[in-house]
Amino acid sequence: MKIYEKAPAKINLLLDVLRKREDGFHEVEMIMTMVDLSDRLEMEELQRDAIIISSQAGYIPLDEKNLAFQAARLIKERYDVKKGVYIHLDKKIPVAAGLAGGSSDAAAALRGLNRLWQLGIPEEELSLLGAELGSDVPFCVTGGTALATGRGEKLEPIENPPSCWVVLAKPPINVSTADVYGRFRAGAIEQHPSLPRMLDAIRAGSFTGVCEELGNVLEDVTLRLYPEVRMLKESMLRLGADGVLMSGSGPTVFGLVSKEAKLARIYNGLRGFCKEVYVVRMLTSPGVQS
Numbered sequence: 080m081k082i083y084e085k086a087p088a089k090i091n092l093l094l095d096v097l098r099k100r101e102d103g104f105h106e107v108e109m110i111m112t113m114v115d116l117s118d119r120l121e122m123e124e125l126q127r128d129a130i131i132i133s134s135q136a137g138y139i140p141l142d143e144k145n146l147a148f149q150a151a152r153l154i155k156e157r158y159d160v161k162k163g164v165y166i167h168l169d170k171k172i173p174v175a176a177g178l179a180g181g182s183s184d185a186a187a188a189l190r191g192l193n194r195l196w197q198l199g200i201p202e203e204e205l206s207l208l209g210a211e212l213g214s215d216v217p218f219c220v221t222g223g224t225a226l227a228t229g230r231g232e233k234l235e236p237i238e239n240p241p242s243c244w245v246v247l248a249k250p251p252i253n254v255s256t257a258d259v260y261g262r263f264r265a266g267a268i269e270q271h272p273s274l275p276r277m278l279d280a281i282r283a284g285s286f287t288g289v290c291e292e293l294g295n296v297l298e299d300v301t302l303r304l305y306p307e308v309r310m311l312k313e314s315m316l317r318l319g320a321d322g323v324l325m326s327g328s329g330p331t332v333f334g335l336v337s338k339e340a341k342l343a344r345i346y347n348g349l350r351g352f353c354k355e356v357y358v359v360r361m362l363t364s365p366g367v368q369s
């Protein structure tokens with residue numbers, strides 16, 4: 080039997096870091112949602128006890144370092160599954176881009192293997208398994224839009240923001256999330272984004288409000304290290320995006336756009352100097368379809 084599962088990219092509409100905890104993790108407040116820039120996982124049952132990963136993308140690990148591999152190994156161990164699986168990852172989400180591509184692949188593997196092996200694991204339990212693989216995985220299991228607190232693993236589903244176009248541009252640099260958090264100093268942030276105002280804007284279905292309240296304190300680090308990310312933000316705004324923000328720890332910058340008529344100008348303007356530009360829709364249906 081063969082099944083398919085979609086693994087969409089994640090963006091943060093708001094990312095605030097409150098403090099560094101004693102356990103070394105940072106206490107965060109994030110609003111996360113999904114966009115329709117998706118990897119696709121093809122999963123096929125193997126009668127022998129093996130996990131085999133393949134991908135057309137030559138630049139990701141295919142061994143036990145791959146998060147989809149780790150997801151399969153975890154579910155096999157916990158539920159004592161003797162069969163194996165072959166997983167092909169059709170990668171579309173840029174790697175190390177701040178779009179949680181690896182986490183979303185892991186979540187899609189958990190959802191898919193639950194179906195493939197007919198394990199009947201409830202979604203909350205899948206999320207808990209996901210938390211063992213990475214802070215972003217639980218959100219990627221459930222999808223939709225959520226407020227994440229703690230180290231990012233405490234999730235509260237919230238309403239979806241008004242649907243719109245999302246333009247994503249990734250400059251040709253790889254940013255390490257650990258490095259950005261390592262350099263981050265909460266005391267250096269002059270103005271934190273306002274979570275209550277962003278939640279109000281989302282609840283009111285106000286596209287303008289959401290654009291106004293976009294905020295990510297990690298920009299303070301990444302934009303200083305990589306001026307090209309700042310330039311990308313400025314260009315996107317100048318070309319007509321309604322709201323612009325860096326996603327996660329970067330370097331991808333996304334722009335929210337309400338009018339389709341503006342897209343060609345923004346896309347063509349960015350493509351003049353940035354090779355990786357994507358125009359997608361926000362994913363508004365709750366959960367993640369396969």
Ligand code: ATP
Nearest residue numbers: 145146174175176177178179180181182184256327
């Ligand atoms: P986040 O937003 O969660 O920090 P990211 O977008 O910055 O994630 P990923 O694309 O998930 O980063 O990749 C981070 C690292 O994880 C890469 O260096 C890559 O080698 C490794 N990795 C492991 N599994 C995968 C996978 N399935 N897809 C992409 N990268 C993977």
